[in-house]
Amino acid sequence: MPRFPSGLALLIAGAVVAALASGAQAASARLWETCKGKDVHAAISACEQILSGKENLEDQAIALTNRGRAYDAIGQSERALADLTRAIELNANSAAAFSNRSDVYYSKGDYERAIADATRAIELDPTVAIFFNARGMAYADKGEHDRAIADYARAIALDPTFAFALYRRGVAYLKTGKRDLARADIEKALQLAPDDGEARSALAELEQAETAPGFETTASSASDLEDLGDLPDLDMLDDAADVGIAKTLKIRLVGKVYEGDELDNELVTEGWEDLGGGLMIEPVWFHYFRRNDGTYLVLANMALPRRRPDAKNLPFRITDVLVVPPLEEGQEVAFYCRVKGSKRKLAIVAVIQPDHEKQEEWWKDIRRAWTVSLDSGQLATIDTDGVECVNEGWGL
Numbered sequence: 001m002p003r004f005p006s007g008l009a010l011l012i013a014g015a016v017v018a019a020l021a022s023g024a025q026a027a028s029a030r031l032w033e034t035c036k037g038k039d040v041h042a043a044i045s046a047c048e049q050i051l052s053g054k055e056n057l058e059d060q061a062i063a064l065t066n067r068g069r070a071y072d073a074i075g076q077s078e079r080a081l082a083d084l085t086r087a088i089e090l091n092a093n094s095a096a097a098f099s100n101r102s103d104v105y106y107s108k109g110d111y112e113r114a115i116a117d118a119t120r121a122i123e124l125d126p127t128v129a130i131f132f133n134a135r136g137m138a139y140a141d142k143g144e145h146d147r148a149i150a151d152y153a154r155a156i157a158l159d160p161t162f163a164f165a166l167y168r169r170g171v172a173y174l175k176t177g178k179r180d181l182a183r184a185d186i187e188k189a190l191q192l193a194p195d196d197g198e199a200r201s202a203l204a205e206l207e208q209a210e211t212a213p214g215f216e217t218t219a220s221s222a223s224d225l226e227d228l229g230d231l232p233d234l235d236m237l238d239d240a241a242d243v244g245i246a247k248t249l250k251i252r253l254v255g256k257v258y259e260g261d262e263l264d265n266e267l268v269t270e271g272w273e274d275l276g277g278g279l280m281i282e283p284v285w286f287h288y289f290r291r292n293d294g295t296y297l298v299l300a301n302m303a304l305p306r307r308r309p310d311a312k313n314l315p316f317r318i319t320d321v322l323v324v325p326p327l328e329e330g331q332e333v334a335f336y337c338r339v340k341g342s343k344r345k346l347a348i349v350a351v352i353q354p355d356h357e358k359q360e361e362w363w364k365d366i367r368r369a370w371t372v373s374l375d376s377g378q379l380a381t382i383d384t385d386g387v388e389c390v391n392e393g394w395g396l
Contacts, residue, residue, distance in 0.1 A: 035063055040070040061091035069100045072107065075260045075313065080104045095124035095131070102134050106141075107315060109257040114138040129158040133165045136172075137305070141317070145172045163192035167199040168305065174202070198305055201282040249297065250321045257304065259313040263287070272297055278335070280347040284372045285316060286335050294326030296333055298349055302377045319377025322370060327351060331367065334389035341386065347372040349379070352389050362388040 034046035047067035051060060068083030084101040087094060102117035118135035125131070136151030152169035155162055170185030182202075189199045256263070267274070267289055277287035277299075285301040301316040324333065330353055337348035340362075349372070353365040366384040373380070 035066045040073045043067065043070040057090045061087040061094055061097065064090070065094060065097045065100055068097075068104075072100065072104050075262060077104050077108055093124055095121040095128065098124065099128075099131055099134060102138070106134065106138050107257060107259065109255060109317070111138045111142045115142075127158065129155040129162050129165065131155075132158070133162065133168065136165070137168060140168065140172050140175075141304075145176050148172045149176075161192055163189045163196065163199070164305070166192070167196065167202060170199075171202050198303075204282065249323065253299065253318045253321055256318045257315055258318075259315045263299075263318075267297075277301075280335055280372065281345050281374065284347040284374060284377060286349065286372075287316075288333065288335075296322075296324040296327075298322040298324065298333070298379075300347075300372045300377050300379055317377075320372070320379040322349065322379050324351065324368075328353075330354070334363065336392070337366075337369070337387055337389035339386045340388050345374070347374060348382075348387060348389075350384070350387060350389050354391065356393075359391070359394065361391055361394045363391055364388045 031046050031049055034042050035050055037043050037046075044067055047063045047070070050063040051067070055063065064083045064087035068080045068087065071077075071080035071083060081101065081104050084097050084104065087097040088101070091097065098117045098121040102114045102121065105111075105114035105117060115135055115138045118131055118138065121128070121131045122135065132151045132155040136148040136155065139145075139151060140148035149169055149172045152165045152172065155165040156169065159165070166185045166189035170182045170189060173179070173182035173185060186199055186203045190196060190203065193199065271291055272289035273291070275288050275290055277285060279285050283303050285303055287299045287301060289297040289299075291297070298321070299318050300320040300322070302319050304315040304317055327333070332352055332354060334350045334352045335348075337346075337350050339346060339348075348369055350369040351367045352363045353367055354363045355365070366387045366389065369382050369384045369387045370379045371382050372378070
């Protein structure tokens with residue numbers, strides 16, 4: 001005898017099937033939520049699970065777009081490009097895929113492709129502020145500041161609370177000498193995002209620019225703060241091979257945009273040991289390497305804004321390259337230097353001959369010195385008169 005009447009059994013069976021279907025839908029929804037989430041490693045895993053199923057082409061494109069975004073966030077740009085390009089092949093009307101691919105091209109310094117993809121995203125959906133902001137950043141980094149300002153204006157019109165676009169437009173105004181407009185935008189950005197360190201740095205740069213008209217291109221010495229020259233000289237490179245290396249590295253690296261350990265991985269495989277780096281004076285950073293024969297490679301960098309608030313690493317653009325031949329015994333490369341008595345901030349790299357027995361707060365035996373323009377990021381040889389470098393071991 002059956003435990004239930006046949007009708008009731010069918011009802012129970014139907015309820016079980018419905019419950020299983022509901023559970024499957026809930027699991028699928030959670031998977032999609034993770035694929036689209038901010039935890040990039042979890043997103044990659046969830047998107048892969050979705051792509052291994054039998055999703056329709058549109059959903060495959062969405063999963064590929066999200067996985068591409070996640071790959072970009074962890075610095076795997078080639079994988080990101082592959083996913084986003086495939087997503088566009090599956091759905092040529094995906095504004096999100098074009099926008100994310102634009103981000104990857106921008107990070108790689110390929111501004112033409114970044115602009116083309118951002119333009120396509122705008123054509124597909126002209127109501128999204130971040131699309132205009134992304135294209136504006138690419139124009140700005142190409143030096144086309146008027147076009148950048150126009151795009152930032154469109155982004156701000158679509159979202160008046162877009163603090164990042166206000167900050168970027170302020171920087172563009174500053175680059176074009178429109179200091180009053182720059183100050184208004186940057187101060188408004190700080191009202192909207194008081195903890196934004198990049199906007200605060202831009203405001204400090206503006207205030208500095210208002211008190212000093214900027215670097216001169218020629219002059220006599222560092223002591224009068226005007227000798228910047230055009231490029232670091234090559235006279236100290238006695239070996240023709242070193243001159244060739246310096247010129248080759250300059251051609252190859254200047255303008256390159258990198259994040260995290262991308263550059264480190266590239267140079268270490270060529271025999272350069274990474275000695276680290278850091279902030280000199282906003283917005284100039286340094287990164288330096290040493291070869292087995294004692295040759296130093298110093299890279300001047302400008303920090304770039306993060307394209308996304310959740311980006312893990314700050315991107316940098318290499319603005320100049322300095323190759324320093326093997327040092328004499330006891331000499332060191334120093335990065336935290338000043339011109340004594342100067343009220344003006346300068347980013348200075350120097351070769352010093354420290355006397356560690358004296359334990360001075362400032363090393364004054366300076367053999368060579370270069371300054372880095374806070375505007376262009378270019379290195380230039382300067383006179384060593386008045387230059388002194390901090391003893392980082394002072395007081396320890």
